[in-house]
Amino acid sequence: MFDKVAIIGDFDLVFPLRALGFKIYSPENEEDARRILLSLESENIALCFLHERFFDSLAKERERLGKKFCPVIAGFSDYREVSDYLGKMMSKLAVKATGSDSLVKERKTV
Numbered sequence: 001m002f003d004k005v006a007i008i009g010d011f012d013l014v015f016p017l018r019a020l021g022f023k024i025y026s027p028e029n030e031e032d033a034r035r036i037l038l039s040l041e042s043e044n045i046a047l048c049f050l051h052e053r054f055f056d057s058l059a060k061e062r063e064r065l066g067k068k069f070c071p072v073i074a075g076f077s078d079y080r081e082v083s084d085y086l087g088k089m090m091s092k093l094a095v096k097a098t099g100s101d102s103l104v105k106e107r108k109t110v
Contacts, residue, residue, distance in 0.1 A: 002059050006071070008036055013078050030057050032038055037073075045071040052077040082091030 004023055007014045011026035018024045023045065027033035031055040038061060041050055048071045050058065055075040062073045093102040 006045045006048040049076045
């Protein structure tokens with residue numbers, strides 16, 4: 001019976017979801033992600049969320065798994081790319097307005 005949900009993505013992003021009972025996988029590279037994705041067939045996974053970083057590069061594996069009833073593979077993205085883009089945009093605006101980006105620089109914690 002297919003009764004589990006898996007999430008494949010960056011550790012810092014997916015680890016907290018473990019508390020909700022999801023199976024969490026944090027591949028270090030594309031080959032590791034490929035191995036994990038293919039192993040899901042034997043683990044009774046009903047649904048797998050695959051981070052956008054791996055989604056396109058694992059298209060063949062997703063297609064092969066898509067011919068089976070489970071697991072269903074769905075892609076997801078996160079906020080980090082958008083946050084980085086907004087930070088760069090704000091920095092450029094600050095430089096235009098004040099000549100410096102010191103108002104929007106990230107503070108480094110020690």
